[in-house]
Amino acid sequence: MRSPCRVLGLIVTVVAPALAPALVPPVSAQTYPSATDPRSNLKPGRFDAGIATSNMRLVSFSHKPPQFDTARGLTFINSDLAFGTHYVYQGNFAGFTVWDVSNPAQPVIASVMECITSQGDPSIVGNLLFISAEGAGNRNDCAKGGVQDPKDHMTGVRIFDVSDPRAPKLIKNVQTCKGSHTHTVIPSPTDPNIVYIYVSGQQTARPATELAGCKNGTDPADPTNSLYQLDIIKVPLDHPEQAAVIPGARIFTGLEVTPDCATFCAPAETRRPPRRPGGGNPGDSTVAEALLHTGPHNCHDVTAYPALHLLAAACSSHAILVDISNPEKPVRLAAITDTNNFQSRHTAGFSNDGTKTLWTDEWGGGTGPMCQAGSIMELGGNTIITLSPDHRKMTQHAYFKLPSAQTAQENCVSHNGGLIPVPGRDLYVQGWYQGGVDVMDFTDADHPVEIAYFDRGPIDAPGDTSNASGRSRYTIGGSWGAYYWNGMIYSSELDRGFDVLELTPGPQLSANEIAAAKLVTLKEYNPQSQPKLVWPPAFVVVRAYLDQLVRNEGLAADRTSAVAAALDAAEKKSGAARAAALTALARQVDGYQRGAKDTARVRMMSGAIRQLASASK
Amino acid sequence: MTTTRVAGALVLFALLLGGPSRARGQGGGMTGMSGMDMGREIVIPPGAPYTKADVEFMQGMIAHHAQAIVMSRMAASHGANPQVLKLSNKIDQSQVPEIRIMQAWLQRNNQFAPDTSSWHHVTMSGMLTAAQLTELDAARGVDFDRAYLRLMIQHHAGALKMVDDLFNTPLAGQEVDVNVFANDVVTAQTAEIGIMQRLYKELPAQ
Structure with a gap:
């Protein structure tokens, strides 16, 4: 059998001169604090591990369903999450679980779908659940036993009908050339019946003998070359069975550098003539080809911000910004690399205003313990990159890594997450595998800081060599992804199950900020398709800004006190009287802008007061 | 080159990894291993989701990684430039835990798990010959860079070939851990080859 999982083309950190900054300013990385962190030395254990939290509390923990709790290694690990109505869809390498979270303190399993599908990343659109399929052992019929015949191989995106969450039905397997490690839903800007699925594959294209039309070419500009493209699936929502692959996004063309290493790069045994079309051993030339063609051609993950028509594509050596105004014809706007060997290769996210992006580096692939005391701080974390207003320039600012050293027993690296809708701040909650769940504040692109966390001790004790229970002494676990959705943080625990967390107030996050975040509700949430966050007019929104101005001393203390008192007084009024009081307050706050240290935030606060005044009439 | 220096680095390395693996059936040691042959028969239990090629891949890649770590740990004492040192440190820190992942997988499946000394006895694609290792160990400064x-690009390309060979073997590479690991090797090492090509170009002309 010819597996599709062939050698990836070579990826380099050299960009075309037009894209390369002439001089990259130094980007700072923090060091681990020398003082003891509450997360250090937590008691190990699968279900009785010690827990440390900051500004967060565990609302509930639910065990994995028994169907997925039967094996060691990665076969049955949980993967990513998607959110719709009152359900959370949790991917698993062997299927998915549908959780009813009507009561987040007590999630209930609506159904467990057994279907071998690594890695199983989900997205939900109405009644359709999309699941990424990549593994070499995934079959069309979901069954165990591996792929004996290439025609049984499923790599691409599965579509399930979940109109009855208790009985999901597989309605279509959409095969793609490079498989689907992850995928991203992008709604058509013009047709509400159409969504596009951008498919990120991690592999080279399958041979045409396995899937017609696939081609591993060497010319990135060749439109028939399936290697140098993001695959795209077009889905008519009323006829999902007609979902089909359309020509892919050619966002890599021009990132290729002129190879000059043919004389020294390839070991002699791999220096073979290119494969003849339609013949020869398919393995003969792959490595040589990879060494000669050195541009990126795969993304690990792409994050869309449909409201801004932007896509942040995390493509190994390159962080790529793409215009998706026409999702069928995406256009690359900018690309950037890193001089510290950071591979912007995993996931990206935007600030709500779209001026900043963050990128993660999954150093060690998620299975390595890359947050130990001696681990390189520039690798395996996040980096913050700002966008110029015309989106043609990306500027790297700082690195952020989980500021608590983890043990050698804990696989740890930055992983998936999403924004927390606190107005006026850029807060990103994410899973760090066994590093736990962490909230990073990247409002200041040059100084991202941690403001909340949840962490368990390692699953395995150090030196636990016992195989008696059938468990490895190095069990892979922790949070695959952690996301804020309608007031709670949901975290997918690879090995243990499903966590629900809630933010709690502290010096770095006030009760008003938490309450303001809870006002933003999303009926559907696919984190890789980032929604624009909008806050309704509310006193807590104004008070959230006010708390921030108190915290950062962005406005003089007598003035913040005056605003607080005026807000209290206005809240006691109603109707036109309240509107009049708020309008007067807004004017007063406008006057505070001059001389304030944080003018922008004062302006945001007066805007929020005006909104509230309008809503009070 | 001094064999002692390399051996010294290896002892330190073995200590860092917690010593030789405690694989079932390891018995009296590593003598008799050569090439892909780990010196013991590979028995695949009926119904196992993996193949002999998967076991050989995991065993062989331990030796392959172990040699890359020995090479990388020369950088600090051989006058590598800061960029090369940074990259060698990354390769070192990346591949140490990967060896542990491979050993854990082999142990979990009751297969022989080689330890980090296996690179002395096992020759996998792209691995340095004794002469190449001598050449590397004798070099200093920019000559070392x-x-x-050059040799690490060769070594990484060999790892890519090992993965390619694995996936070209019927039914191999499907077991989930092997599949994920092999794909991770490709992702990490292709990117590193790119970095090394850039660093090579930036070296002063000979």
Whole structure:
């Protein structure tokens, strides 16, 4: 059998001169604090591990369903999450679980779908659940036993009908050339019946003998070359069975550098003539080809911000910004690399205003313990990159890594997450595998800081060599992804199950900020398709800004006190009287802008007061 | 080159990894291993989701990684430039835990798990010959940078070939852990080859 999982083309950190900054300013990385962190030395254990939290509390923990709790290694690990109505869809390498979270303190399993599908990343659109399929052992019929015949191989995106969450039905397997490690839903800007699925594959294209039309070419500009493209699936929502692959996004063309290493790069045994079309051993030339063609051609993950028509594509050596105004014809706007060997290769996210992006580096692939005391701080974390207003320039600012050293027993690296809708701040909650769940504040692109966390001790004790229970002494676990959705943080625990967390107030996050975040509700949430966050007019929104101005001393203390008192007084009024009081307050706050240290935030606060005044009439 | 120096680095390395693996059936040691042959028969239990090629891949890649770590740990004492040192440190820190992942997988499946000394006895694609290792160990400063980058690119390309060979073997590479690991090797090492090509180009002309 010819597996599709062939050698990836070579990826380099050299960009075309037009894209390369002439001089990259130094980007700072923090060091681990020398003082003891509450997360250090937590008691190990699968279900009785010690827990440390900051500004967060565990609302509930639910065990994995028994169907997925039967094996060691990665076969049955949980993967990513998607959110719709009152359900959370949790991917698993062997299927998915549908959780009813009507009561987040007590999630209930609506159904467990057994279907071998690594890695199983989900997205939900109405009644359709999309699941990424990549593994070499995934079959069309979901069954165990591996792929004996290439025609049984499923790599691409599965579509399930979940109109009855208790009985999901597989309605279509959409095969793609490079498989689907992850995928991203992008709604058509013009047709509400159409969504596009951008498919990120991690592999080279399958041979045409396995899937017609696939081609591993060497010319990135060749439109028939399936290697140098993001695959795209077009889905008519009323006829999902007609979902089909359309020509892919050619966002890599021009990132290729002129190879000059043919004389020294390839070991002699791999220096073979290119494969003849339609013949020869398919393995003969792959490595040589990879060494000669050195541009990126795969993304690990792409994050869309449909409201801004932007896509942040995390493509190994390159962080790529793409215009998706026409999702069928995406256009690359900018690309950037890193001089510290950071591979912007995993996931990206935007600030709500779209001026900043963050990128993660999954150093060690998620299975390595890359947050130990001696681990390189520039690798395996996040980096913050700002966008110029015309989106043609990306500027790297700082690195952020989980500021608590983890043990050698804990696989740890930055992983998936999403924004927390606190107005006026850029807060990103994410899973760090066994590093736990962490909230990073990247409002200041040059100084991202941690403001909340949840962490368990390692699953395995150090030196636990016992195989008696059938468990490895190095069990892979922790949070695959952690996301804020309608007031709670949901975290997918690879090995243990499903966590629900809630933010709690502290010096770095006030009760008003938490309450303001809870006002933003999303009926559907696919984190890789980032929604624009909008806050309704509310006193807590104004008070959230006010708390921030108190915290950062962005406005003089007598003035913040005056605003607080005026807000209290206005809240006691109603109707036109309240509107009049708020309008007067807004004017007063406008006057505070001059001389304030944080003018922008004062302006945001007066805007929020005006909104509230309008809503009070 | 001094064999002692390499051996010294290896002892330290073995200590860092917690010593030789405690694999079932390891018995009296590593003598008799050569090439892909780990010196013991590979028995695949009926119904296992993996193949002999998967076991050989995991065993062979331990030796392959172990040699890359020995090469990388020369950088600090051989006058590598800061960029090369940074990259060698990354390769070192990346591949140490990967060896542990491979050993854990082999142990979990009751297969022989080689330890980090296996690179002395096992020759996998792209691995340095004794002469190449001598050349690397004798080099200093920019000569070391040049030799390290050239030889590590060769070494990484060999790892890519090992993955390619694995996936070209019927039914191999499907077991989930092996599949994920092999794909991770490709992702990490292709990117590193790119970095090494850039660093090589930036070296002063000979």
